[in-house]
Amino acid sequence: MPADTIRRAPRQNGGPEPRAPAFRRMVSSAVHDSLYRNSSFLILNSAITAALGFVFWVLASRLFPASAVGTTSTVVSALTFAVMAGTVGLPNTLIRFLAGERDKVRLLATSGATAAVAGAVVAVVWCAVPSHFGVPLARVAPGWSMVPVFVVITALGSVGVVAQSAIIALRKSKWVVVENTAGSLVKLLLLPLGIGFGAAGLFGLYFAALATATIGSIVILRYEVGSSVSRWVRGVDLRCLAHCRSFAAGNHVAALVALLPTTVLPIIVLNRLGARQAAFFAMPLMIVALLNVIPSMASQSLFAEASADEASLRAQTRRTLLGVYAILVPGVIALCVLAQPVLSIFGPDYARNGTRCLQLLALSGMFAGFNYVADVVLNARKQVKSYVFLNTAGTVCAIGFPVVFMGSGLTGVGFGWFVGQIGYSLLALATLAYVRARPTVTPESLVTSECPVTFRERSAP
Numbered sequence: 001m002p003a004d005t006i007r008r009a010p011r012q013n014g015g016p017e018p019r020a021p022a023f024r025r026m027v028s029s030a031v032h033d034s035l036y037r038n039s040s041f042l043i044l045n046s047a048i049t050a051a052l053g054f055v056f057w058v059l060a061s062r063l064f065p066a067s068a069v070g071t072t073s074t075v076v077s078a079l080t081f082a083v084m085a086g087t088v089g090l091p092n093t094l095i096r097f098l099a100g101e102r103d104k105v106r107l108l109a110t111s112g113a114t115a116a117v118a119g120a121v122v123a124v125v126w127c128a129v130p131s132h133f134g135v136p137l138a139r140v141a142p143g144w145s146m147v148p149v150f151v152v153i154t155a156l157g158s159v160g161v162v163a164q165s166a167i168i169a170l171r172k173s174k175w176v177v178v179e180n181t182a183g184s185l186v187k188l189l190l191l192p193l194g195i196g197f198g199a200a201g202l203f204g205l206y207f208a209a210l211a212t213a214t215i216g217s218i219v220i221l222r223y224e225v226g227s228s229v230s231r232w233v234r235g236v237d238l239r240c241l242a243h244c245r246s247f248a249a250g251n252h253v254a255a256l257v258a259l260l261p262t263t264v265l266p267i268i269v270l271n272r273l274g275a276r277q278a279a280f281f282a283m284p285l286m287i288v289a290l291l292n293v294i295p296s297m298a299s300q301s302l303f304a305e306a307s308a309d310e311a312s313l314r315a316q317t318r319r320t321l322l323g324v325y326a327i328l329v330p331g332v333i334a335l336c337v338l339a340q341p342v343l344s345i346f347g348p349d350y351a352r353n354g355t356r357c358l359q360l361l362a363l364s365g366m367f368a369g370f371n372y373v374a375d376v377v378l379n380a381r382k383q384v385k386s387y388v389f390l391n392t393a394g395t396v397c398a399i400g401f402p403v404v405f406m407g408s409g410l411t412g413v414g415f416g417w418f419v420g421q422i423g424y425s426l427l428a429l430a431t432l433a434y435v436r437a438r439p440t441v442t443p444e445s446l447v448t449s450e451c452p453v454t455f456r457e458r459s460a461p
Contacts, residue, residue, distance in 0.1 A: 042176060066279040067279070070277070075136065075140055079157070082123055083157035099169060105225060110238060120152075122154060124151055126150070163214065163218050178216065187208060254375075254379075262289075265399060269281045269410075273410075280350055288361040291328065295373060298324050299375065317373065335359075336362050339362070342358070356411045374390070375390065386435050401415075
């Protein structure tokens, strides 16, 4: 029964007029609100995968030497960057334009094929560079035996990221929970098979998890969009990406730059402080990633909603910030208080070396939450140059300050990260103020922009 009906029901037996409980009304509103519903699914997805990942690394830290954990976590960080490089800006492009696309199969098929080829090319170039940009691939598998594995997993991962973004663009985020949970469970259940193989065993488990999640995304996407397999194969047509290539290029640069802190810093820590310290840094970074999931997933949902209804951006942004900090603030406080016992789960060495670093990384989440939302606001307003500038300047802060203070060990890295996130937030405020002061783009001007088909379709009755 609707809440209004309950409130207007006549009194019985002289009792007070019944009202729907406030909590029930709040839950009902969230369930029927697309922004909150999809944000909740994305946060739930990351909470489940982070929890399963936490269990996985706790067991791995007990069953594998710290050097193997440090090596694998560093290689996985580098692989994450390679995978995103292979997406060539298509994830945000799909979220931005898929809703207004008439031939969704053609756009999705072309995006998937492009990501597969680009991912493979990135991996080949990476492996061909001497020392592989400092990534210890030889510690995972000797000689050139790692090359085909790295190429396949990078191409597969790039396709998976693009497919998952398409699911988010369709506002079917519940399926993201399913496929990522399946991948995390595979990695956890197969853990006993990796024992005794060191870094190679851990990396193989990561490969199995990524393959499971990617295949799941492809199957789910075809189920939601429909059409025959032959139609998907014949749908590959690079011309359908021509109208949004500038948007994709700008987002590609910004996404790669934004990813540098979490991928480059582990490599720098490993090369300057050693594999064991890299392991002690990887666990705090992984734990804090759970906090960053809240603004990250909420921002993705905000981007999808604003792309479907551009006029609602300001109101949706306020609601996103309120929702983010309602969860983020208690999480930061809890993590700062419980840092040592949480790291003790991995082992006494992890707690002894990483507690202060974890507390500083957690505190930086108060600023990182705003930074995620600021990025999306610029992107949703099609301020691609400002978006690229903010990510570039913010990344310089996020990497530069930890490197400057790295002489003090992992505590210095954590302090530098904290200062870097503050710098990023100040830059975000200045950039948003600058964009707001500029003349507003009118709907009429959008019709003559670089994406005329999409905007004409959206303005059609």
